[in-house]
Amino acid sequence: MAMKWAFAVGILGILAASPASAGRTTERFTSLTVFGDSLVDAGNLFIANGGTRPDPALGYFEHRFTNGYDYPDLLSVDLFGKPTTPSLAGGNNYAFGGARIVDTGDSIPDLQAQINAFKLSPQGIDANGLYVLNFGGNDVFGAKGVFGPVGAIGSYPDISSYLQAAAQQYVSGIQELNNLGARNILFTDFPMAGDPLTIEANGYLATALKGLTLSAGTDLFQYSLNDLNQRALTDPASLDLPPLRFDTNCVAAGAQATGCAGFFSFDGVHVTAAVQAAGYKDMDRKFGLTMAQAVPEPQSWIIMIVGFGVIGGALRYRPAKAPRSAAS
Template identity: 30%
Template sequence: MKKQAVAVGFVLFSFMLPTKASAASFDQLYIFGDSLSDQGNVFNATEETFPPRSSYFEGRFSDGPLWVDYLASQLGLKPTLLTDIDFTTIPPTPVPTQGINFAFGGASSGLGNALVPDPRLPGVLKQVLGFAETLKTNNQTADPDALYTLWGGANDFFFINPKDSATPINNISLALNTLVEIGAKNILVFNLPDLGKVPAATIGRNPTTLSQSTSDFNLGLATTVSALSKNPDLNIIPIDIYSLFNQASELGITNAKESCLSRLDICKPGDNKFLFWDDFHPTTGVHKAIADAALAAIDAKSVPEPSINLGILALGAFGAVGVLKRQQKKSALVSAARIVDA
């Protein structure tokens, strides 16, 4: 019953507001999350050693582009990676005119990384709080015409505590409310797929516990989204990943239990019949379906009419991360090879 409520709830939330404008009105794209949204921040931080080029696509945790790559292309935007910004210059360069990708592989829902205990590898909440602090320090607010995306929580269950759903719910809800407080108007919010059905669930983990925690997390997140959606000035757009993964067969996927990397005898990069590329991460074909679902939800919901562009160019809140690849080097990230997060 809980699972059904989660699925129905997120689908209903996607159609609560009338359409006012198209997605083309977005002028910037800001991404907060973990490896499912990381376009290369961990790759840069580890001096392009992880994820390995031999098995992964251009610093992504998949066999091809991620959902954010596809969506950004559809919106005509190209956000700057946080680790590409040089904070040693004044002003920092390059100036991110089309947004920033703050997502890091291994990010917990909170302040740190679920796998590498390094304060310069921010969790999802810290990514948002740092962004907010940067704006406040410069007496700015978030660009109301930008699109903000928020997706995290899975690493808490896989690597921290599979039974504690309250902490990730609180962290993601706080991150979402913080974005609203600093002026964000258009926010994509993703729930979690059934973690008990991910290939990694059977590797030293309890699938039943992970499934229950997923349901609890999604219900808690849906409650937060429902409350915020009552504000007519906000455009909160929930994306129901839970239902999307459970209906994988409709995408032509015939193997939702094994990872492609574990069956290279019958699976190669770009094989759209596999749901997962490795034990945690979906294939690029699934990422494409996620991007299509996100774009459809955007078009189905209200996008506020473009306001006067305030010219807000958020330059990031983690200067230390910006110089990580120059100062930290490989020695401080020896354990990065253990990053197999979701």
């Protein structure tokens, strides 16, 4: 009986002292680093091409590819009081419009190039920071020929091989960040809702993720932009959105002055700021990105250690058994 009570007390001590998030030791994330494509580009492409794209005259907001802040910007505003800053302006947002996972030889910094630029920067890894990866759309666009010839997949023999390589390289990027010391990683899937190649690519992604080996204490947050876009189109109320038009886009309709109210797409490729904001709120609800987490005080760690000690002592203690009689 005494051993049972000791075990219970020990467990309670451990639970009372356990940190709410294994991936960091601060109440909130202390930095935000972004890798990705135009969906989360804070102005790198605009700076790189001399300020001609995205064209501010069409209503693109502060060099983003939509009419307002994107979801990493909104997270940054909530955490630090300001949006993300492009890496070409000295910030932590390395995303580039047109970036892919796979490097097919163009001048746009793709996934590995963005990680390499981060490694060469003076920032260093922040174990209490959040690292966001948002890729995949342009890999599918390239395979479909949206911005060029169909099957713009470099030296890969076919589209399926390319998509499989994209999924594997995406997971390799996540693995590299983990190996560098990142302990809080959020990544999104291939985002084009209902598209057959996107479904195929996300299947490869699920398989590749099974080979991921994370360090102890790493928190991995997977968010499906595919599902978000599907919900925005078929069940917008579930995201606190009004019914959305998808027969045309805000720019084509000349509705920028209305804030693109009631539109799913801003320009035919990128979603409106309202959908970005809905996705951010959904992520925050799911992962508690802005929620202050309880961090163990020194005395809490002592309680935890004592708890383990009580359990260890209880398990080592074994009362002597009465000798059995010959009749037993």
